[in-house]
Structures are given as C-alpha cells and as structure tokens.
Amino acid sequence: MTIYNPTKIPEAVYDSHTHLNDDKLYFDVPAYIGRASEMKVLEMNVVGYDEKSNQRALQIAHDFASEGVRAILGFQPEDSVYFDDDAQKKLADQLADPAVIGVGETGLDWHWPEPGKDVQIASFKRHxxxxxxxxxxxxxxxxxxxxxxYAILKEMQINNFEMHSFAGTPQQAAKLIDLGGYISFSGLATFKNAHDVHQTVKETPLSRMLVETDAPYLAPVPKRGQANEPAFTKYVVDDLAAMIGIDRSRLADITTENAHSLWPEK
Known part of the structure; x- marks a missing residue:
C-alpha cells in the first residue's frame, strides 16, 4: 500500500483526521473526495469512533484507496462503554487490513461524567x-x-501517536512531543478566541505538526458555522501558515511529509 506519491504537486495537503463515515457526510462520499481533490487535499485518514463508523471507514478506504484515502479504527471515549472483549477482537481483525494505518480515535474525555473514568481508562489502555x-x-x-x-502514555511507553484536534497549551504540547507525539491542528486553531491554541501553533516545531478537519465538525474560518469537509483543510493550512509566518506551500509540504512519517507504507 502506497501513501506517499512523489509525483503529487508540492503544495498537496493531507487531512490527518476526517469523518466521511459520519451520517452527515457518508451519503455522498465521492462528492466530498472530489471537492477535496479540487482544493488539493489529496490524502486523508477516515477515522472510526464506534463499530458502525469503523466498518464504514474501512469500506471507504477500500473504495477510494487510489484517491489517497486510508482508515484509522477505534472507539472514541464517548463509546468506550461498548468496547468489550468481542469489540476488541473484531477491531484486532480489522487492524490487520492493509487499508488500516492507525488505531483510534481513542483517548480520555473528562468534560462529561459518562462514561466513567474507569471505563474510559480501560478502553484507552486496551487501544x-x-x-x-x-x-x-x-x-x-x-x-x-x-x-x-500523559501519565498513561509514559507508563505504557507509547512513542508513536497523533494528538487530534489539539486544544491544549504549548507546555502540554511540548511534553507530548517529548514522548514522540505529533500535534494535529483543526479548524479550532482558526477561531479568533482560541488564544491558547494560537500560541501552541506558534511554539510547535514544524517537524511535529499535522493538519486536519475533524469533519463534519469544527469548520475553519471562513467556513465556520457550515458543515465541515476534507476540502476545508486548505483553510486550516492557510491560517496556520499566516500565524506562523511561513509560505503556505511550505507548510502544506511539511505537514504532508510529517503525515507520511507517522503513517508510512504498511
């Protein structure tokens, strides 16, 4: 399976995290991939978050492998209560598929009281x-x-990971990078009031930066308020490049190369 294609134009963009498997986008996947291509978003990871979305992500990755689409499969914290032994076995079987390049999304979300912390932590560690x-x-x-x-990643000696749609501080990003992580910025980083994220963008080493949409959520400025889609990764790159003070083509190149480093040929 080939992810990197050296014949692609230098400013091609890689959307590291999108949900074409979501009901809001799944009804017309070819159109969304076509519009992404028109905006030079030529590679993307379709990320699962529960059993149904994992199956959809795998199917999309198979159907559009030639369009640079790959799958990442897992159970998000919100659905960790469903990640039982049977679900883990099925996920393990799916991870062996060549179209799957990562595990997730997984993690911990303490914003809501349910599922409980013990359930989320157990799921995270199993992932x-x-x-x-x-x-x-x-x-x-x-x-x-x-x-x-941070404590779990350090304890389990995990040194190969993406922090998706990062909203933390520069200090948090630095500690995660020290463990081996990459920091992925979504449309959230284009919001005017996201001051902590803006500072994190400026302090994150370019060698550890990724871009994403998290579509259909978090549409970037100037599309804020609309349903997000992979094509809009272009606006994330534009905004971040202006914030950092580098040419947008260079940032597109760097973040694409970083994605190829994190998700090499399988």
Missing part, C-alpha cells in the same frame, strides 16, 4: 496495547484530561 501489538500509531482524543493521558 494502546493494540497499537503496540500491530505496530500502528494511535490517534488520541484529549479533553480536560492531559495529566491522565
């Missing part, structure tokens, strides 16, 4: 064990849970 077993990077969701996520 990380699968990532180690299959030699795959983990895609991690973090919300109000930095201390616990």
């Amino acid at each position: 990380l064990e699968l990532a180690k077993q299959f030699g795959l990077p983990a895609t991690i969701h973090m919300r109000d849970s930095f201390d616990d996520i």
Whole structure:
C-alpha cells in the first residue's frame, strides 16, 4: 500500500483526521473526495469512533484507496462503554487490513461524567496495547484530561501517536512531543478566541505538526458555522501558515511529509 506519491504537486495537503463515515457526510462520499481533490487535499485518514463508523471507514478506504484515502479504527471515549472483549477482537481483525494505518480515535474525555473514568481508562489502555501489538500509531482524543493521558502514555511507553484536534497549551504540547507525539491542528486553531491554541501553533516545531478537519465538525474560518469537509483543510493550512509566518506551500509540504512519517507504507 502506497501513501506517499512523489509525483503529487508540492503544495498537496493531507487531512490527518476526517469523518466521511459520519451520517452527515457518508451519503455522498465521492462528492466530498472530489471537492477535496479540487482544493488539493489529496490524502486523508477516515477515522472510526464506534463499530458502525469503523466498518464504514474501512469500506471507504477500500473504495477510494487510489484517491489517497486510508482508515484509522477505534472507539472514541464517548463509546468506550461498548468496547468489550468481542469489540476488541473484531477491531484486532480489522487492524490487520492493509487499508488500516492507525488505531483510534481513542483517548480520555473528562468534560462529561459518562462514561466513567474507569471505563474510559480501560478502553484507552486496551487501544494502546493494540497499537503496540500491530505496530500502528494511535490517534488520541484529549479533553480536560492531559495529566491522565500523559501519565498513561509514559507508563505504557507509547512513542508513536497523533494528538487530534489539539486544544491544549504549548507546555502540554511540548511534553507530548517529548514522548514522540505529533500535534494535529483543526479548524479550532482558526477561531479568533482560541488564544491558547494560537500560541501552541506558534511554539510547535514544524517537524511535529499535522493538519486536519475533524469533519463534519469544527469548520475553519471562513467556513465556520457550515458543515465541515476534507476540502476545508486548505483553510486550516492557510491560517496556520499566516500565524506562523511561513509560505503556505511550505507548510502544506511539511505537514504532508510529517503525515507520511507517522503513517508510512504498511
């Protein structure tokens, strides 16, 4: 399976995290991939978060492999209560598929009281064990849970992961990078009031930066308020490049190369 294609144009963009498997987008996947291509978003990871979305992500990755689409499969914290032994066995079977390049999204979300912390932590650790077993990077969701996520990653010696739609501080990002992580920025980083995220963007080493949409959520400025889609990764790159003070083509190149480093050929 080839992810990197050296014949692609230099400013091609890689959407590291999108949900074409979501009901809001799944009804017309070819159109969304077509519009992404028109905006030079030529590679993307479709990320699962429960049993149905995992199956959809795998199917989309098979159907559009030639369009640079890959799958990342797992159970998000919100659905960790459903990640039982049977679900883990099925996920393990799916992770062996060549179209699957990562485990997730998984993680910890302390914003809501349910599922409980013990359930989320158990699910997170089981996902990380699968990532180690299959030699795959983990895609991690973090919300109000930095201390616990950092401690678990360090304890389990996880050194190959993406922090998806990062909303933390520069200090948190630096500690995660020291463990081996990549920091992925979504449309959230384009919001005017996201001051902590803006500072994190400026202080994150370019060699550890990724871009994403998290579509259909978090549409970036100037599309804020609309349903997000992979094509809008272009606006994330534009905004981040202006914030950092570098050419947008260079940032597109760097973040695409970083994605190829984190998710190499399988």
